[in-house]
Amino acid sequence: MKLSLWTYEGPPHVGAMRVATAMKGLHYVLHAPQGDTYADLLFTMIERRDHRPPVSYTTFQARDLGADTATLFKTTAQDAVARFAPQAIIVGASCTAELIQDDPGGLAATLGLNIPVIPLDLPSYQRKEGFGTDETFLQIVRHLAKPCARSEAITANLIGPTALGFRHRDDITEVTRLLADMGIGVNVVAPMGASPADIARMGAAHFNVLMYPEHAESAARWMQTNLGQPYTKCVPIGVGATRDFLAEVAGLTGLPVRADTSRLRLPWWTRSVDSTYLTGKRVFVFGDGTHVAAAVRIAREEMGFTVAGIGCYNREMARPIRALAQSLGLEAVISDDYLDVEEAIAALQPELILGTQMERHIGKRLGIPCAVISAPVHVQDFPARYAPQMGWEGANVIFDTWVHPLVMGLEDHLLHMFRDDFEFHDAAGASHHGGQHSERVPEAETLVPSMPNADQSNVIWLAPAEKELKKIPFFVRGKARRNTEAYASERGIAAISVETLYEAKAHYARG
């Protein structure tokens, strides 16, 4: 048993639902108790879908357990096929149904349905949502994709986008444009938007674009072996990665790289002088492995940040993320326990978190700004506007999204300039809230040194140093205090003077 308070991933059958809901003409017959239907609202509410997920649940109850749950499953499957007339069905069990061992695949096979029946084996007590998407898509492709003649023109399949994905909808459009610029058409996008009939003709593509390894790497490997289709390894998130992706596509197809970068703004925006303040900002990056790896590269090469820590929640990506961390001289946090992640962030005190909705909450608690780069998703991650992560427009979107939570560079300078102004201090309140302005009350001179932070309990602050500390703008004061205390305790300085404060400032200064 393992105590979990919040989870990054749902159970594997939710992964299967993400694949089924993304597709057309496919139905999922799920052996599951009453209550598991909650998963429908993830799609209808978070993603604002206008159709119910194509899932029929057996919703068995306690009284059914003593009777015949197998018959209940068969009836549900027959009714679903009659009502929804799908081209194919996938069948499986949720965690509770796995325990009663009814074998949905075997039962469905006895029904004599005249459509393909694809059994799923998703071990609920070992694996999670990411495995569910990858394995479900693999089984659908294995059962339905057949070798066929390549299309005359060069085409690719885009594989991996699912329902409830982080910006999958818009990434498809962006990658389609990138390929179109090189004269490459799209054969099938799957699972998003594909029907079982579309899956059957995936073999016509010359290669596969593996957009999200989390959801389609197994299928990509299977198609490489069985349909002779190579697949792209580079995920085009960020300017550098998009260029590498195009080079990889050129290598696979023999076509020259052609790119229309007229809409790409990130490289100039990040060179514009107002971006100088971004230099060396310490960032912590956490999410699914693919988005983390992409974000690390953008952070370092395209934004000029310093990566202070990285990690991912999906164990399937532990190896590459550990290797990436090692190459940066860091140790990766591989965990799906948000308390571990919070601990790492609290210890590192980054200036920006690039994470998931979970890290957004952690950041709120710790007072650290956060930009979201990865699933798990929230209703906010489905904006009405076009907001891809991939390709040139994705790079533009990423620049805006990451800079948005930060205090702007010029604002930063102004705050310094006015830092001890009588009208501009943290007790004054915000001018735009219509509140009464309160002038700073001069503090009584005190000779009693103040208590230090609990974790640096061997260091005290002398009164003048404490007073000097208060002149530092409130939003960086906590960091200045921590840095100074760390500096003092490392050097065995028991009492912090004004001098210590400025020595520490010089010590932590960066070029």
Place this chain on the structure above:
Amino acid sequence: MKDLPEIGCSNTPVLKQRGQREVFCGLTGIIWLHRKMQDAFFLVVGSRTCAHLLQSAAGVMIFAQPRFGTAILEEKDLAGLADSQTEIDREVARLLARRPDIKQLFLVGSCPSEVIKLDLAKAAQRLSAQFAPHVRVLNYSGSGIETTFTQGEDACLAAMVPVLPATQDAGLILVGALPDVVEDQALALLAEMGITHVTCLPARRAGEMPAIGPNTRFALVQPFLGDTLDALQKRGAQHIPAPFPFGAEGTTLWLRAIADLYGVSDEVFARVTAAPRARAEKAIAAATETLGGKSVFFFPDSQLEIPLARFLTRECGMTAIEVGTPYLHRDLMAPELALLAQGPVLSEGQDVDLQLDRARAARADLTVCGLGLANPLEAEGMATKWAIELVFTPVHFYEQAGDLAGLFARPLRRRALLAPLSAPVAPAVEAAE
């Protein structure tokens, strides 16, 4: 209530269908129960699905140190490689060490823990002995194979009743979790009538739980507490049957039933209730401008459906087409059914596809349903009200009667405000069509 002219829906046959049930399981109750009981922790012994459900139902993530969690069963627990009781002990010890503020711990059974017959009662007993007197450990089941949505609260409260302290004193207990502000309003109304010695189940803190005995009377404020009713009666307490305190009429009838028993004079009753009742009626009237003459169709969700249909039809001028409820407790619903005019189909349980067919055929002006159905029905041009908000929002008693009516009126007002769309209603979301 004594001289009601009608029998209403008392003898209306109930449509019962079996099929897919689009409902939450009883674990969902933890979302409001943990807010109500401020020193309680709810530990679900279940699967990743349970954890995911709680997180999703809680509006994705409320965060701040949650007072609920899931002990997720793993392969080794199922294969018998790990002793589940030892595992529970370890997780509970670790949890309580980290949270010294916790005074009540609920071990909550789930579908998987019920199927593998994990004995949580035994665990609760052992842990109670171990952590007494600081922490009391109780258990109940919120599993989907046994409970639907609000039945989780019923199971939780029913589990608390046997350990309530005994008393011979006369007293009144209000039963059912209400938001604190609403509970205070109810207590104030009763106090003004001279009814004191009133306690609440659940109380806000472990040390304030009511005492119970043969001279205790109790009134339910929620309609889904059938098992709790039985448990309270087993302890000798006497139930005060009444319609539920939704709307001006429901609140008045509920208060009247208690007042009659306590010998409150008509003058006192009128003096105490007149002003808030008038406020409630005025607030309802505002929403009735929107709701009057409109039809409503209820999918089963919280067992609040019959009292709410009574409120909407009698106080807001609506017509009910179908009133679905996950479970129909005949005794508890008798006063409500007597008030509900004949006409609507009463249905218990669900085959969601067949019920959707009926809802589409009826095309009610307002369809009350769960979150999984709301947007799809909106996309078909039907106005919906998400049912879960009726459980999460303060809606009981006089001062909230207008808010309750407003919850139903808002979707209709919103549709009237927005410029009509040309088809299609929703932008094409990829797939699943």
